[in-house]
Amino acid sequence: MTDAFLDPLPWLIVLPLAWAAMAFLMGAGRGARLAIVALAMQLFLALILATQVLESGPVTHVVGGWGAPLGIDLLADGLSVAMLLLTQAVALPLAVYAQAYFSREAGQFWPLAGFLLAALNALFLSADLFNLYVTLELLSLAAVGLVALGGKPAQVAAALRYLLVSLTASGAYLMGVALIYGVYGTVSIATLAPLMGSAPPMALWLSAGLMLTGLLAKTALFPFHFWLPPAHGGAAAPVSALLSALVVKASFYLVLRLALDVFPNLTALVAPGLGLLGAAAILYGSWRALRTHHIKRLVAWSTVAQLGYLFLVFPLLAPDGLALQAGVVQAIAHGLAKAAMFAAVGVLMLATGRDTLEGLAGVAHRVPLTLFAFGLAGVTLMGLPPSAGFLAKWLLIDAALSHGQWGWVAVVIGGGLLAAAYVFKVLRQAFLLAPEDSRFQPVPRSMEWAAFVLAAASVVLGLRGVELMALLAQGAP
Amino acid sequence: MTSGLVFALAGVLLFVLGLGGVVMLSHALRRILAFNLMGSGAFLVLVGLAQRDGGVDPVPQAMVLTGIVVAVAATALALALVRRLHGAHRDD
Amino acid sequence: MTLNEALPLAVLASSLLPGLVIFALPEHWVGTRTTLNLFGAFAKLALVGLLLAGVSAGENYGFRHEVLPGLELVFKADALALLFMTLSTVLWLFTTLYAIGYLEGAPHRSRFFGFFSLCVTATMGIAMAGNLFTFFVFYELLTLATFPLVVHRGTPQAMKGGTVYLAYTLGGGALLLTGIVWLYGLTGAADFAHGGYLAVLGSEKAGQLQWVFFLLIAGVGVKTALVPLHGWLPQAMVAPAPVSALLHAVAVVKAGAFGVVRIVYEVYGVEFAQSLDLLAPLAVAAAITIVWGSFRALFQDDLKKRLAYSTVSQVSYIVLGVALFGPIGTIGGLVHLVHQGIMKITLFFCAGNYAEALGIHKVSEINGAGRRMPLTTAAFTIAALGMMGVPLTAGAVSKAWLMDGARAADMGWVTGVLWTSSVFNAAYFLPILWRAWMRPAPAVWPEEHIPAKGRRETAWLLLLPPLITAAAVLVAGVFAEAGWSPLSWAELIAGREYLR
Structure with a gap:
């Protein structure tokens, strides 16, 4: 008892x-x-x-x-x-x-x-x-x-x-x-x-x-x-x-x-379809993220795109487990990074009192910690090293190449570049000089730090992949 | 045809009707009713199919009971949201 | 952790930690920030000195950390790494001094110096990378750390330059990543090794290895500004002068060129690369870049743009040296890695001084600047003569070795390329010198800021760095045969590559 x-x-x-x-x-x-x-x-x-x-x-x-x-x-x-x-x-x-x-x-x-x-x-x-x-x-x-x-x-x-x-x-x-x-x-x-x-x-x-x-x-x-x-x-x-x-x-x-x-057998049949839907999600979600002027919508569309990566895993599932690991690492990396990004955007919106990209000019020196958090989270979403998002992409590309499936490699790499395009669309705006008449509200420091901790975690996790893999291996089929 | 299978087929019919309703109707209240129809269909299938051996299997009964509770809660939330939305529109 | 494992990490930490602290400093804490900057720079200098002494004595410095099963971050401070590290560390010190003077009173300095330090950390990581994965990690980090510096001014023009820079470098990073994962699939995890590690795969995989080579070189070729991947470099000159110095001499283009060196020598191995017919196309690409860069430089009136095209051309000397099969060309290429750095940083320091003191941004505005700013112009002259390859300068040494290397490798056409480039170099540098020294000064300078204490031509912090680096250009040329010269170090590295 x-x-x-x-x-x-x-x-x-x-x-x-x-x-x-x-x-x-x-x-x-x-x-x-x-x-x-x-x-x-x-x-x-x-x-x-x-x-x-x-x-x-x-x-x-x-x-x-x-x-x-x-x-x-x-x-x-x-x-x-x-x-x-x-x-x-x-x-x-x-x-x-x-x-x-x-x-x-x-x-x-x-x-x-x-x-x-x-x-x-x-x-x-x-x-x-x-x-x-x-x-x-x-x-x-x-x-x-x-x-x-x-x-x-x-x-x-x-x-x-x-x-x-x-x-x-x-x-x-x-x-x-x-x-x-x-x-x-x-x-x-x-x-x-x-x-x-x-x-x-x-x-x-x-x-x-x-x-x-x-x-x-x-x-x-x-x-x-x-x-x-x-x-x-x-x-x-x-x-x-x-x-x-x-x-x-x-x-x-x-x-x-x-x-x-x-359903291992049945999944194998629909796996290519799931992968294609995932690829479509990456392209469409990123495109919509690039088109919107509303920062929060941008981050939400980015979620649509990033969820697509999770489904690229299915056509590549194999006994070596690479793709499965890639999927879980991507889920974790995106979880931390997206939480950080929404938190950071919340701070930016409070500070500027606006919800559009245009309103962001000058935030780079008003709330630098938050912008840094946004940037770090962006690094994970783009899949740049040394973040956990990079580990996910590395594993995915590795899995795709070991199957000789170049199409998925192109999707992963292209998706990373599209993510860079929408992340830097925000960062560029933030580095612009603020117009004379812009007003900034002070924001509680605890909010800034919370966003930063989440973003930093998503990057630092990229250095601790071995432990994560050992954990995932427990009870894996 | 055993009675269990009849129940199950009726359940499938209800489920399809409900699904069609949720997807195709536009009025929120009707869609909520259609969702309930879907749920009932699934419950019927669960109870019906489990009667194969003639005896009564307690596990699906327990499941359906739980499922009904969940469906009631979901319906309540949906209705609350519809009321809120309706109220907001009337205020405008 | 042993001392030999800790030292490479300490080199990284000596700029990373001050950088992170600087981010958090309030804007007006000038003294603390300057102290931290200089502490970091000198600490790094001391650590690199320690490593230099150790490596000459045959010590091995390295550190490994596994991030995924079979995927390791590997740091290794070998002779080649130290060539690049010494260059970057010394020039970083001068650039920091220069930047402190240049940005006096400017806004957002904490952010600037924070990213500045990150940038050098990334460069050190690139230099010490012990495998392709580690190289890639820091290569991308360098892109991310330089972007805020390029757009530092926050003007729409800076944004445009920054966007072009990102588009090129992130695209190059994507190619590099593809090549690296492909190669990992073929070989499994492998460290850089003298003479390369791919020869064991033999000629069966030749086709795949040629594709991988193309991807890798295209990936690092973006930062090296190989034509046609050079478009970002002239655009990025909107950045403040210390940043341009950093991009052109210390970090970015050097990281690319250094990547080419590692890939050819320590991944493929120069003999295996030759047997796969990879070196000749690389030499052609470098030759085209050399000629095209100097040709385009002829027509730039904007001083920094002219210097940028000159960089496009000069950095490919390094690539050319690598592509020349044989130890002599290798020495020429490696030594030019250092020599180009000290010459080009001098030129950018001087260009910054002209702009700061007199508002001169264009070649056509430089008339008579020699009288007004004799020391700056003297430094500029020495570096420009070096670029042309005038005897007794550093540039002459690299060019001589490259020419000998070309003859030794039976690639006579390369000497023609080098001569053409020298003629173009003279054609775009000599008019500047002539205008600065011989033509009369205008009645009014474009935008004159009279320095605080009248007699000097500009602030000490802006004047000393170019004077010292210009002196280094002469010293490296005159004392090329001395045991401590960059040339001797390059000979040591080439010996290890060829005389295994």
């Missing part, structure tokens, strides 16, 4: 639920300090879990001692622990940021953020398809609530659109789960994996198609990206950061799980 009590797994879910509930009871706008302390503990727990997994392989926790199929099992392998670490590492600096950002007008930000994180942690730890559905829905509900937080009509409309897409997608996923249960009588990933023969029944095809389509819509892969720019581009800065960095990664994680553990 004491063992189960000290196990970090359930605490990673219980803790955010607890502080979310307490923040709700404390009333609107309260609970920032509680959240920061609890998030520090969560990060610590995730680190403990990571060392456990590194030392002794995947960890399982049987909730309440019931056991599957009626009870719920939690499972932490290298992949889930990496995502858990990312989640807590992004959330903690963002909480510090949000405390200053919202000052007194946080509304229900803290409870919603707590529920969001609980759902994310639960999702990464779930070991069966139905439990994943529940966590996915909880995640969407919390995320939609956060988008609508400001209460402006545009935000509410974006939230509603996001919710409907999300619900439809989860519905498709649920139907897929029902079909799988109908065929195999189980939804546990571990039990399903060995049952998948080389000639699956028709129902399984249907089920895979439904689940995959639903998840792609949630991950905003081109052409399902339409809901993302208004939702991420319109929300409050800390919310955009959470959504772009973490929420879309959750459904990608699920796609990866399904592709690796549940």
